[in-house]
Amino acid sequence: MELFRVENVCMAFGKKDVLKNINLGIRRGEIFAIIGPSGAGKTTLLRILNLFEKPLCGNLIFNGLDAGKTGGLRRRMSMLFQTPVVFNASVFDNVAYGLKVRGFDKRAIEKKVSEALNTVGLPGMGKEKARMLSGGETQRMAFARAIVYDPEILLLDEPTSNLDPANVAKIEEIIKRIRDERGTTILIATHNIPQVRRIADRVGVLLNGELIEVNSIEGIFTEPEDERSAAFIRGEMIY
Amino acid sequence: MSGADFLFQGIIRAFELIFSLNPYIISITGVSIKVSGTATLLATLTAIPLAYALAFLHFRGRQALIALVNTGMGLPPVFVGLFIFIMLVPAGPFGFANKIFTPQAMILAQYILVTPIITGISLAAIKAVPKPIIETVYTLGGSWKEAIIMTFCEARFGIITAILAGLGRALAEVGAILIVGGNIAYTGSVGGIGEGESYTRTLTTAITSETSKGDISTSIALGIILISLNLSINLLANFFQRRS
Amino acid sequence: MKNLFAKIILVSIFISLFAGCVQQAPAGNTTSPTSTASAPQDLRLATTTSTCDTGLLDVLNKKFEDENNVRILTVCEGTGKSIATGELGAADVVMVHAVQLELKAVANRSFINRSYMMYNYFVIIGPESDPAGIRNASNATDAFRRIAAKQSPFISRGDNSGTDIMEKSIWKAANITPAGTWYQSVGKGMGETITTADIKSGYTLSDRGTYLAMKDKIKLRLLFESDQKYLFNPYHVMAVNPAKFPNVKYDLAMKYINYVISPQGQDIIRNYGKDIFGEALFVPAAGIKEQ
Numbered sequence: 001m002e003l004f005r006v007e008n009v010c011m012a013f014g015k016k017d018v019l020k021n022i023n024l025g026i027r028r029g030e031i032f033a034i035i036g037p038s039g040a041g042k043t044t045l046l047r048i049l050n051l052f053e054k055p056l057c058g059n060l061i062f063n064g065l066d067a068g069k070t071g072g073l074r075r076r077m078s079m080l081f082q083t084p085v086v087f088n089a090s091v092f093d094n095v096a097y098g099l100k101v102r103g104f105d106k107r108a109i110e111k112k113v114s115e116a117l118n119t120v121g122l123p124g125m126g127k128e129k130a131r132m133l134s135g136g137e138t139q140r141m142a143f144a145r146a147i148v149y150d151p152e153i154l155l156l157d158e159p160t161s162n163l164d165p166a167n168v169a170k171i172e173e174i175i176k177r178i179r180d181e182r183g184t185t186i187l188i189a190t191h192n193i194p195q196v197r198r199i200a201d202r203v204g205v206l207l208n209g210e211l212i213e214v215n216s217i218e219g220i221f222t223e224p225e226d227e228r229s230a231a232f233i234r235g236e237m238i239y
Numbered sequence: 240m241s242g243a244d245f246l247f248q249g250i251i252r253a254f255e256l257i258f259s260l261n262p263y264i265i266s267i268t269g270v271s272i273k274v275s276g277t278a279t280l281l282a283t284l285t286a287i288p289l290a291y292a293l294a295f296l297h298f299r300g301r302q303a304l305i306a307l308v309n310t311g312m313g314l315p316p317v318f319v320g321l322f323i324f325i326m327l328v329p330a331g332p333f334g335f336a337n338k339i340f341t342p343q344a345m346i347l348a349q350y351i352l353v354t355p356i357i358t359g360i361s362l363a364a365i366k367a368v369p370k371p372i373i374e375t376v377y378t379l380g381g382s383w384k385e386a387i388i389m390t391f392c393e394a395r396f397g398i399i400t401a402i403l404a405g406l407g408r409a410l411a412e413v414g415a416i417l418i419v420g421g422n423i424a425y426t427g428s429v430g431g432i433g434e435g436e437s438y439t440r441t442l443t444t445a446i447t448s449e450t451s452k453g454d455i456s457t458s459i460a461l462g463i464i465l466i467s468l469n470l471s472i473n474l475l476a477n478f479f480q481r482r483s
Numbered sequence: 484m485k486n487l488f489a490k491i492i493l494v495s496i497f498i499s500l501f502a503g504c505v506q507q508a509p510a511g512n513t514t515s516p517t518s519t520a521s522a523p524q525d526l527r528l529a530t531t532t533s534t535c536d537t538g539l540l541d542v543l544n545k546k547f548e549d550e551n552n553v554r555i556l557t558v559c560e561g562t563g564k565s566i567a568t569g570e571l572g573a574a575d576v577v578m579v580h581a582v583q584l585e586l587k588a589v590a591n592r593s594f595i596n597r598s599y600m601m602y603n604y605f606v607i608i609g610p611e612s613d614p615a616g617i618r619n620a621s622n623a624t625d626a627f628r629r630i631a632a633k634q635s636p637f638i639s640r641g642d643n644s645g646t647d648i649m650e651k652s653i654w655k656a657a658n659i660t661p662a663g664t665w666y667q668s669v670g671k672g673m674g675e676t677i678t679t680a681d682i683k684s685g686y687t688l689s690d691r692g693t694y695l696a697m698k699d700k701i702k703l704r705l706l707f708e709s710d711q712k713y714l715f716n717p718y719h720v721m722a723v724n725p726a727k728f729p730n731v732k733y734d735l736a737m738k739y740i741n742y743v744i745s746p747q748g749q750d751i752i753r754n755y756g757k758d759i760f761g762e763a764l765f766v767p768a769a770g771i772k773e774q
Contacts, residue, residue: 088393328568
């Protein structure tokens with residue numbers, strides 16, 4: 001069951017090719033990891049999926065709909081940026097934001113915010129000032145804010161790169177819980193190999209703008225198809 | 240009489256005038272607040288949309304407009320006053336409006352002086368809002384309207400500071416309003432403190448005329464009132480800044 | 484709570500500002516004489532600083548305002564600027580003291596009905612020690628020559644006011660072009676110029692009225708005044724020519740001029756200053772033939 005597919009997508013900033021002829025299908029309810037060294041084009045790919053950038057060529061097909069011709073698709077997704085963003089307001093108001101712009105009534109908002117805060121392990125923290133939270137708590141609040149309106153896809157850009165190991169573990173648990181409890185499809189860009197092994201179902205390896213391999217999690221760690229992705233998995237430098 | 244004597248007498252005089260609720264002083268302070276307040280209000284209504292346009296829209300002449308705003312932040316008040324004077328005198332192009340030596344002419348002068356200041360500081364505050372904040376609004380399903388509201392919420396302390404900075408500048412300004420307002424008070428007050436009512440006389444222009452008369456202690460008294468007013472505004476600005 | 488408090492402050496600021504601008508210009512408080520049943524007419528008077536700073540206009544204008552339901556908007560700015568203000572149509576009537584400028588402005592049809600209202604004499608003031616010895620000068624030009632010869636500090640108005648123009652004409656008559664660090668032009672009104680001269684212990688030319696009004700606050704003394712020719716200081720009122728500026732209130736301006744030169748107005752001028760300064764500041768001159 002494919003939720004969306006990327007067809008022949010390419011992208012360039014100025015003369016620099018960032019993505020070259022990407023083809024990728026994402027299945028409903030899976031956790032798909034995009035791995036690769038810094039500068040491989042992971043963030044750009046996520047931004048294209050979240051419709052922040054318009055690709056130079058190719059199509060995005062979301063649930064059978066062409067994203068280039070269908071409005072309102074972004075409202076069915078959600079993205080977490082590398083540095084967590086905090087609105088200068090309470091935790092409740094931060095988390096409730098996506099519901100407010102969608103016109104939910106007050107009672108529904110309170111119920112959904114409370115559920116989302118439970119999911120990320122911040123129950124009863126709604127009244128706190130968001131800027132007073134610690135780094136780990138901030139990232140968890142950002143997760144609550146991203147999932148509160150039940151997006152079909154959650155796009156995560158290096159969600160644990162700024163956190164200590166204890167918080168990394170909590171976030172990984174939250175990612176799995178979101179998928180298990182809500183059935184959300186999750187795309188995670190990361191260069192943390194052990195993390196991929198712990199949480200992902202499938203993985204795509206991005207190198208210099210090219211998707212060199214798409215494989216299951218067992219497959220990539222046991223029989224990688226591409227020599228370069230095997231080297232990356234082993235922790236070697238690849239170019 | 241030494242400078243210290245002047246200062247001491249001025250302080251005593253200030254307290255006398257303030258606590259006796261001297262109607263002349265009150266009317267002068269009232270004109271100051273009315274003129275500068277109205278000018279700042281109108282400037283705010285222009286400056287904030289302008290700052291938003293400069294921050295987010297990419298239109299032709301945007302860079303030129305930004306340069307104009309930056310230059311405008313340092314416009315010499317006397318020149319603005321002279322320019323408006325020439326425009327508004329009956330021999331000038333807008334003489335038909337019959338507005339020279341009126342509070343409205345003073346409001347216009349201060350509006351021109353203050354708008355670039357509020358625009359410039361607001362623009363800096365709006366631009367300081369991190370881009371990811373705006374992108375987060377979009378990714379959470381917000382429209383451009385919600386993005387603008389969010390920027391305003393995030394930049395609100397900077398914008399309030401901009402408005403208060405504009406108000407402070409307007410209240411302290413003398414060069415332009417002296418020329419276009421004429422420093423007019425009704426009879427009974429022309430020669431000194433007494434019964435009377437200000438028409439276009441503000442705290443700053445009154446200081447120049449009292450000094451011209453050699454009445455230094457009254458000038459100091461007026462100065463103390465002006466500084467207290469500006470101090471209150473700055474404390475308010477500070478209060479908002481500390482909250483951000 | 485704190486947030487609410489801040490919002491209330493902000494809203495009240497804006498409301499108070501707005502209230503300030505909705506209320507029309509001078510609403511006239513209850514003690515104000517202007518709050519009569521019918522709105523008073525405005526008359527714009529541009530005048531020299533000496534008539535303002537001495538307080539003469541307070542008394543002179545008050546009576547006219549009360550009797551005619553008029554509000555006089557007085558702009559005090561020196562003779563040069565007053566005449567320029569009238570020439571641009573931004574005043575209805577001017578009261579000034581620089582004969583040459585006045586005649587030129589009347590000649591170019593900017594003003595009409597120029598009327599002689601009063602005069603007094605300029606005085607030369609300076610430090611009590613009188614380093615240039617002008618107390619013994621034979622006339623004003625001699626006094627100025629002595630100051631220049633000693634290079635004693637001289638503070639000039641430098642603002643094209645009536646006093647400034649008079650000072651320049653005395654230098655010219657004395658055949659001296661004042662230059663050097665001893666001659667300082669400040670570009671300010673009479674009061675500030677006297678204050679500056681006082682601080683620098685310098686000489687300056689002042690109208691008699693402003694000097695008398697300030698003499699208790701300064702160390703400078705009146706050193707020379709007996710020169711009928713060069714220190715003579717006549718004041719005139721004149722109306723802005725309605726043929727040039729149809730919007731000026733010519734009738735009201737004429738009413739004012741006629742009041743100033745009427746026995747009633749002249750009486751006020753004759754007596755003004757006697758109670759405060761012990762002597763009159765101006766001599767009424769209506770009807771006197773000019774020299």
